Amino acid sequence: MHNVKRHKQTPEALAEKRQREKSKIDEYLALTDDVLSRKKKQDWSNDAFELTQRLLQINPEFYTVWNYRRNILLNGIFPQSTPEKINNLLSNELSMTTTALKANPKVYWIWNHRRWCLENVPDGPERNEVPSMEWRQANWDKELFVAERMLDADARNFHAWNYRRYVLENMPTRRPETSELAYTSRKIGVNFSNFSAWHQRSKTLVGLWESGQLDPIQSRDDEFEFVSNALYTDPEDQSAWIYHRWLIGSGENKAQLEREIQLIFELLQEQPDSKWCMESLVHYKRLLLQNHAQDSQTLKQECGELLSRLADLDPVRYFRYQDLKRDLDQ
Amino acid sequence: MDNHFDVIVLGTGLIESITAAALSKAGFKVAHIDPNPYYGADEASLSLDELVQWVNRRKEHDRSVTHYGELPPYARQYSVSLGPSVIPSIGPFISSLIASGVSRYGSFKLLGRVVIYDGGMLKDVPQSKDDIFQSKAMSLLEKRRVTRFLMFAAGDFENSKELHGQENSPLLDFLHRIFLLSEATARAITYALGYCSFIAEKTLLALHRIRAYLKASGRYGPSSFLVGYYGGSGEIAQGFCRAAAVRGGVYVLGRSVTSISSVDPAEPEHPVLTSDLPRFAIEVDDFPDRLHCRCLISSTSLLPGHLRTLADFIRPSITSYGSPRPFAVARCIAVVDGPITLPWDNEDSGTSEVSDSLLLVFPPGSLHGGSAISAVHVMTAGPGTMSAPSGKGILYISMPLLTNSVHSAEILLRPYLTAVLLLFPAEQQQQKTLICSTFYMQELNSCTASTSDPLVGLLAVPSSSPHTTQGVDEAAIVAEATFRKAASSLNREIKEMNQGCEQTVLWPVLAEMEEGEGNDMHW
Numbered sequence: 001m002h003n004v005k006r007h008k009q010t011p012e013a014l015a016e017k018r019q020r021e022k023s024k025i026d027e028y029l030a031l032t033d034d035v036l037s038r039k040k041k042q043d044w045s046n047d048a049f050e051l052t053q054r055l056l057q058i059n060p061e062f063y064t065v066w067n068y069r070r071n072i073l074l075n076g077i078f079p080q081s082t083p084e085k086i087n088n089l090l091s092n093e094l095s096m097t098t099t100a101l102k103a104n105p106k107v108y109w110i111w112n113h114r115r116w117c118l119e120n121v122p123d124g125p126e127r128n129e130v131p132s133m134e135w136r137q138a139n140w141d142k143e144l145f146v147a148e149r150m151l152d153a154d155a156r157n158f159h160a161w162n163y164r165r166y167v168l169e170n171m172p173t174r175r176p177e178t179s180e181l182a183y184t185s186r187k188i189g190v191n192f193s194n195f196s197a198w199h200q201r202s203k204t205l206v207g208l209w210e211s212g213q214l215d216p217i218q219s220r221d222d223e224f225e226f227v228s229n230a231l232y233t234d235p236e237d238q239s240a241w242i243y244h245r246w247l248i249g250s251g252e253n254k255a256q257l258e259r260e261i262q263l264i265f266e267l268l269q270e271q272p273d274s275k276w277c278m279e280s281l282v283h284y285k286r287l288l289l290q291n292h293a294q295d296s297q298t299l300k301q302e303c304g305e306l307l308s309r310l311a312d313l314d315p316v317r318y319f320r321y322q323d324l325k326r327d328l329d330q
Numbered sequence: 331m332d333n334h335f336d337v338i339v340l341g342t343g344l345i346e347s348i349t350a351a352a353l354s355k356a357g358f359k360v361a362h363i364d365p366n367p368y369y370g371a372d373e374a375s376l377s378l379d380e381l382v383q384w385v386n387r388r389k390e391h392d393r394s395v396t397h398y399g400e401l402p403p404y405a406r407q408y409s410v411s412l413g414p415s416v417i418p419s420i421g422p423f424i425s426s427l428i429a430s431g432v433s434r435y436g437s438f439k440l441l442g443r444v445v446i447y448d449g450g451m452l453k454d455v456p457q458s459k460d461d462i463f464q465s466k467a468m469s470l471l472e473k474r475r476v477t478r479f480l481m482f483a484a485g486d487f488e489n490s491k492e493l494h495g496q497e498n499s500p501l502l503d504f505l506h507r508i509f510l511l512s513e514a515t516a517r518a519i520t521y522a523l524g525y526c527s528f529i530a531e532k533t534l535l536a537l538h539r540i541r542a543y544l545k546a547s548g549r550y551g552p553s554s555f556l557v558g559y560y561g562g563s564g565e566i567a568q569g570f571c572r573a574a575a576v577r578g579g580v581y582v583l584g585r586s587v588t589s590i591s592s593v594d595p596a597e598p599e600h601p602v603l604t605s606d607l608p609r610f611a612i613e614v615d616d617f618p619d620r621l622h623c624r625c626l627i628s629s630t631s632l633l634p635g636h637l638r639t640l641a642d643f644i645r646p647s648i649t650s651y652g653s654p655r656p657f658a659v660a661r662c663i664a665v666v667d668g669p670i671t672l673p674w675d676n677e678d679s680g681t682s683e684v685s686d687s688l689l690l691v692f693p694p695g696s697l698h699g700g701s702a703i704s705a706v707h708v709m710t711a712g713p714g715t716m717s718a719p720s721g722k723g724i725l726y727i728s729m730p731l732l733t734n735s736v737h738s739a740e741i742l743l744r745p746y747l748t749a750v751l752l753l754f755p756a757e758q759q760q761q762k763t764l765i766c767s768t769f770y771m772q773e774l775n776s777c778t779a780s781t782s783d784p785l786v787g788l789l790a791v792p793s794s795s796p797h798t799t800q801g802v803d804e805a806a807i808v809a810e811a812t813f814r815k816a817a818s819s820l821n822r823e824i825k826e827m828n829q830g831c832e833q834t835v836l837w838p839v840l841a842e843m844e845e846g847e848g849n850d851m852h853w
Binding site: 230233263270 | 475
């Protein structure tokens with residue numbers, strides 16, 4: 001979890017803990033031996049299936065055993081099952097991994113297993129002898145729900161955001177991107193210090209611009225207004241500045257660039273020690289220089305002054321600012 | 331019933347009840363008496379029919395109390411509080427609630443929105459950085475300045491350069507001059523973040539309160555405060571009484587104390603060990619025998635005059651975050667039709683459950699016809715806290731007064747009631763329907779000068795502070811001080827008997843479940 005410190009224990013407490021855990025460790029090692037030897041023998045039985053479950057409950061990060069479990073399903077259990085039974089088995093897998101996810105929200109292999117399950121749901125059930133895709137739809141809908149719960153619990157879990165994108169792209173009936181935009185607005189509103197939410201927003205917007213659902217020029221302006229609230233409320237928050245930089249892009253729009261420079265300049269007046277303001281001003285003024293005002297001595301001078309101030313404020317990066325100054329003079 | 335107790339407590343108000351529970355759990359034998367047929371005294375939670383009876387009894391000695399309207403059906407499904415308040419999520423009161431186990435007897439939920447009346451309308455009060463980000467009412471520059479103030483207030487401001495020399499200037503001025511906040515924002519912070527009661531309250535004290543509330547936010551959720559179910563305060567006082575009873579405390583409700591006398595040590599009534607000698611004898615209406623105790627704790631109003639001057643008065647401390655103590659509080663309880671929601675909540679389809687426990691602040695001078703000196707708080711309650719049946723709501727209006735007022739509570743508060751009814755939208759109507767209303771003046775016990783030579787074992791406690799957000803914490807602090815004084819006056823004898831007695835602990839570590847307690851887990 002973000003912002004939750006790890007609890008350090010004393011050496012005595014650790015030693016005690018080790019004693020208590022010894023029997024558990026022995027049991028675990030015996031189970032591991034059993035499972036791995038069965039895997040070698042290509043044991044696809046139900047017994048093996050149960051054993052993998054036990055092992056994975058103790059250690060969900062053991063990806064070899066997840067692989068083995070999938071192989072058991074594919075080679076041992078599915079060939080003997082009806083589509084309906086397969087659907088039930090996979091639903092079961094999904095429930096089991098949901099529980100595992102709650103305790104281990106960042107284990108790649110659990111997310112992986114879920115993807116595999118979803119992709120293997122059979123077409124069905126049959127309605128009038130035609131596969132209706134209802135099983136798939138139901139599972140994908142549930143999946144979106146799970147991803148949303150994970151994000152409610154920790155809105156900065158990039159696994160959950162990645163997964164959310166994957167689910168949205170693969171759902172049989174797609175959700176409109178405008179509702180996704182609204183979702184990111186909600187998440188950002190609750191806590192705007194959230195790289196993943198801003199990132200998702202940027203991807204969603206690109207989709208909406210390309211498909212013509214939103215006018216890129218108006219939308220960009222709306223976004224500038226939206227993010228300026230974050231910049232002014234907390235000028236130290238990186239995620240908002242990075243989003244702002246993405247919006248500016250290569251700085252082709254001169255009016256926009258000048259307007260944003262002015263806005264940031266006013267913020268700097270109000271908060272004279274803001275490093276991000278100064279850095280961004282340097283970056284944006286350089287874009288202005290490169291694209292629209294190649295010879296402006298004023299701009300070069302302003303950048304130079306800002307870089308000096310930055311060097312004072314942030315002496316650890318002194319040489320970087322010197323470097324940038326040198327670039328300006330060329 | 332054995333008539334000898336270690337402690338007798340008179341009055342079941344919040345302070346007295348916390349003290350009784352602490353003493354009982356510490357192993358002392360406690361008897362707790364209240365002339366009212368209910369717990370909670372001036373903070374009691376009553377059903378509507380009980381409220382009407384209360385009004386009628388009160389009219390016998392106070393003609394300014396007024397009541398209008400018919401009792402609605404299901405009068406018993408209402409729980410109204412005579413002393414409504416909220417509970418800071420971090421503070422001595424909630425710590426006592428949890429450590430004593432009384433939190434398990436009640437249910438609590440977060441306070442919903444806090445709004446301020448400004449320029450004739452209701453406005454949301456930002457409580458956190460994210461509220462500020464989302465606010466549509468502030469300019470970008472204002473957002474920067476407010477966030478900067480919040481960071482300042484949440485940190486170590488005691489030796490800061492901003493505060494230097496300004497500790498006693500009014501908070502409003504401080505915010506305006508040093509943090510360059512607009513008047514509207516400064517008002518919102520002063521009255522709906524710092525909850526100042528009066529105009530020109532001083533900066534340092536208010537900052538302490540603001541910091542405490544900022545830190546409390548996030549413990550259970552976005553709000554810094556909790557509200558109790560079933561009318562809050564009275565239920566909680568009753569909870570503490572229950573805790574005392576579970577440990578053997580004896581309860582007597584609905585009986586008046588007819589006389590209190592000091593026991594002459596030279597003539598004990600019964601042959602007892604000198605260390606158990608009672609100091610006071612109490613006569614209770616309808617009881618054949620007198621009750622004896624070594625320590626008598628009473629709310630000041632229940633002590634007869636001659637004893638009041640002899641008692642050790644537990645001073646309500648102007649703690650590090652105290653507001654000036656009011657002389658009285660004008661109060662109104664109104665029952666209205668329809669769910670209580672803010673005008674803008676109807677548009678917001680995203681929220682799953684909108685709380686009907688709201689706090690609405692009218693800063694001094696904000697309402698035409700209202701007070702120019704006092705901030706008026708309107709608390710709402712409804713089915714969300716089981717305080718009213720579905721489709722109904724309760725409004726509590728309170729105005730703290732620094733001095734005796736020539737006007738009755740009704741005259742002072744009518745303009746506010748009228749304004750609130752217009753502010754909360756009703757379906758197809760201009761304003762909410764008022765079902766019934768009660769107006770009364772709550773007078774707080776004046777701090778009698780503590781005598782230099784108080785009678786040993788006689789402790790007087792003040793009325794609980796009526797401050798909406800700070801009152802319960804003050805009550806907990808006074809109760810703890812009372813407990814310690816009582817324990818030390820009792821232990822003096824025990825110390826003589828067995829050497830090496832350690833300092834009495836306020837709340838002993840809770841056993842998992844004490845005998846006699848039901849399964850009322852609600853957290």
